[in-house]
Amino acid sequence: MPDDFPLQSQTPDALMLFGFWYRALPSEKLGRGKLVRTMLLEQPLVVGRDQHGQAFALRDACPHRGMPLSCGQFDGQQIECSYHGWRFDAHSGQCHLIPSLVAEQTLKIDRIYAGSYPCEERDDFIWVFVPDPGPVGAGFSKAVPARTPAPEIPKFSEHYKLAYLTADLPCSVDHGIIGLMDPAHGPFVHQAWWWRTRKSIHEKQKNFEPILYGFRMSAHTPSSNSAPYKLLRLCADADSITTTIDFVLPNLRSEIIRAGKYWFSSLTTVTPITRSQCRIDVVAAWNLFRWIPFGPQLLKFVFAKFVEQDRRTMELQSEGLKHNPHLMLIDDADRPAKWYFGLKNAMLEMKKNGGEFRHPVSGPVTLKWRS
Ligand code: FES
Ligand SMILES: [Fe+2]
16 A cells, blocks of 8 residues: 555545445345335336346336336336336346337337346345446446356355344445444444443454455454453354454455354445445354354344444434545554555546556555554
């Protein structure tokens, strides 16, 4: 990370990264034959589930005159627009019927498309691929296929449990993400007798390394000052516990904890809804607490508390941000945040001018902070 990296470009600019998969909504919110309106990166979407249970996503605007397709009728296969009754295939968006046409009118309706998006279901969430903006008029042709499959939580055994949490955050995706990777807020925001107290602040040292489009906090034995880890240490062979945390563009934070045959894995995303709103989704998979009767509920309770503390903090922070204050990123505690802005700039630069991805982290580096 060059030290002369301009401060301006380290502060949140709310640019959103197109050309990636994003979590749209939890699977359980989308019943068969249902349509749900949602938004990703300021694009209105209608997400639905067909008669066979397959999810799909279309732009929530009819290509005829812009009526939201979510206002239309859905028979489990095709959506009929509520304005003039044009019918579209739910998956491809291809037009199948324009009721106003008479026999001798030869408009090629199969060349008309409602904008559609690649859509996949993973780990109890519906993911939508939001492509790079095309030329004007795009979205009225076939969907751009995604280059990669939707992200998935790494799992290390056949049987596991899965749970999720979600919260809307009243801030830009950048503040959401740097809040997520910020080690210094822990003792102040996440105090609880069963977790840790403010008095437990001590110096920490963690090793980081660059990975493709992101960085990794290398495998380490988690800090001993929190109750859950103490519990874990009792239950599993203490020396074998390791944690690895990755951040990868555009918004993926994954954490893997392994303790012998037990594992806990989570994939947290902060998704831009509009320039000033985002949503955090935490999805976790584990085989860890299977011997504790209330394991999943306990885990969900702990995580819900954490997410709520972060959400409340960002709600208060958004008050302060309303008036565009000058902001600072300091070493070493804010270095991951600087890397995030560096990664994002490199991605935007590569998309704009082509060429190589200029990774802001040149090699392994050790960061120190007190928390
Ligand atoms: S606006 Fe949809 S059919 Fe006319
Ligand atoms: Fe937090």
